[in-house]
Amino acid sequence: MTANDRSSSSSSSSEAPHFTREWLLSALRYVRRDFEAARSGEAGDDRARARLDTARRLGLDGLANETMAAIDRAVEEAARLEWPGGLEARYTALLGALRALAETSSAFNAHAPNRPHLSYLADAMAQAELAAASGARRRTAERLRGLYVIVDPTLTGGRSPAWVAEQAVAGGASALQLRVKDGDKGRWLPLARELRSLCANAGAALIVNDHPDVAAAAGADGVHLGQGDLPLPASRESLRPWQIAGTSNALQEEALASAEQGADYIAVGRMFPTGSKTDTRPAGPETLRALRNALPEGGPPLVAIGGVTPENAPEVARAGADGVCVIAAVTLAADPRAAAARLAEAFAAAKRG
Numbered sequence: 001m002t003a004n005d006r007s008s009s010s011s012s013s014s015e016a017p018h019f020t021r022e023w024l025l026s027a028l029r030y031v032r033r034d035f036e037a038a039r040s041g042e043a044g045d046d047r048a049r050a051r052l053d054t055a056r057r058l059g060l061d062g063l064a065n066e067t068m069a070a071i072d073r074a075v076e077e078a079a080r081l082e083w084p085g086g087l088e089a090r091y092t093a094l095l096g097a098l099r100a101l102a103e104t105s106s107a108f109n110a111h112a113p114n115r116p117h118l119s120y121l122a123d124a125m126a127q128a129e130l131a132a133a134s135g136a137r138r139r140t141a142e143r144l145r146g147l148y149v150i151v152d153p154t155l156t157g158g159r160s161p162a163w164v165a166e167q168a169v170a171g172g173a174s175a176l177q178l179r180v181k182d183g184d185k186g187r188w189l190p191l192a193r194e195l196r197s198l199c200a201n202a203g204a205a206l207i208v209n210d211h212p213d214v215a216a217a218a219g220a221d222g223v224h225l226g227q228g229d230l231p232l233p234a235s236r237e238s239l240r241p242w243q244i245a246g247t248s249n250a251l252q253e254e255a256l257a258s259a260e261q262g263a264d265y266i267a268v269g270r271m272f273p274t275g276s277k278t279d280t281r282p283a284g285p286e287t288l289r290a291l292r293n294a295l296p297e298g299g300p301p302l303v304a305i306g307g308v309t310p311e312n313a314p315e316v317a318r319a320g321a322d323g324v325c326v327i328a329a330v331t332l333a334a335d336p337r338a339a340a341a342r343l344a345e346a347f348a349a350a351k352r353g
Helices: 003-040 046-057 060-078 087-108 119-132 134-144 161-170 185-202 212-218 252-260 284-294 313-318 336-352
Strands: 147-151 175-178 205-209 222-225 244-249 265-268 302-305 323-326
Touching: 003 046, 003 060, 046 060, 087 119, 087 134, 119 134, 134 205, 134 244, 147 161, 147 336, 161 175, 161 185, 161 336, 175 185, 185 205, 185 212, 205 212, 205 244, 212 222, 244 252, 252 265, 252 284, 265 284, 284 302, 284 313, 313 323, 313 336, 323 336
Parallel strands: 147 175, 147 323, 175 205, 205 222, 222 244, 244 265, 265 302, 302 323
Antiparallel strands: none
């Protein structure tokens, strides 16, 4: 890289937050004008009149006051907004906007065979949007390098799952997974959102088991998929591009396939016999060790799951685990906070060598 290249790179990096903010502000002001016209009924020309008529026909004038108030607040706050994503945030947003425009165009032309469909463009933008958000996903997946606790409302000893989750995080869990086998998603969506707030305030990640749609609705950090769940590529269609997707794997071949499909983390298990889940297949530290050797350096975090305790955590650490995942060892413990702390420290000490 030449001196000029370094100067250009440094300049682009420093200008990224400003550029992103101005791009957002410009879009907000443009949209505000249309909502203002929908409310006031004023249009300066035929094109503006057509937009006004359409907006009123769609009922956007009824949303004008609320939307304009939000825009005005955003314009004020955006001037003070930090943009840690820099150009990552800009490209993710821009590509997502293009994808949405292409999808909308194709959807509205679905029954007009002689008109062009932009589904190919939507697919291309979706892939590019996913790539643009890859850095954000990697940063989220880093939270799984440590103690990862699954919270199942049926495995809390009759105590509030939110309380158990709070204690686990206080004890050192850097990630939680909400696992609910009740098919009535509407009943447990509020719990998912409650745990999302808890994790956000604590700097931990929240993962939803099985259901990418619930993960998206709750604003969780991602989804965990079993071998019988929705395939990973298909689950991406429900997730935001910055939400992670991890998988359960008992065989090395399954784990390598997950990595090939772009899994953001790979759970391997079960490591040891466990009573919290009876339908799992054994994997053991030997599978974990083989997988560690098979995956390239810098790949997705490997999480050991199944029967992990403070006593055997060092074994899975030496086998190559980046994190350990437990259920009953914490959620059924008399003192979930203390149990989490013992597990987190046992694993961390082993990783330190």
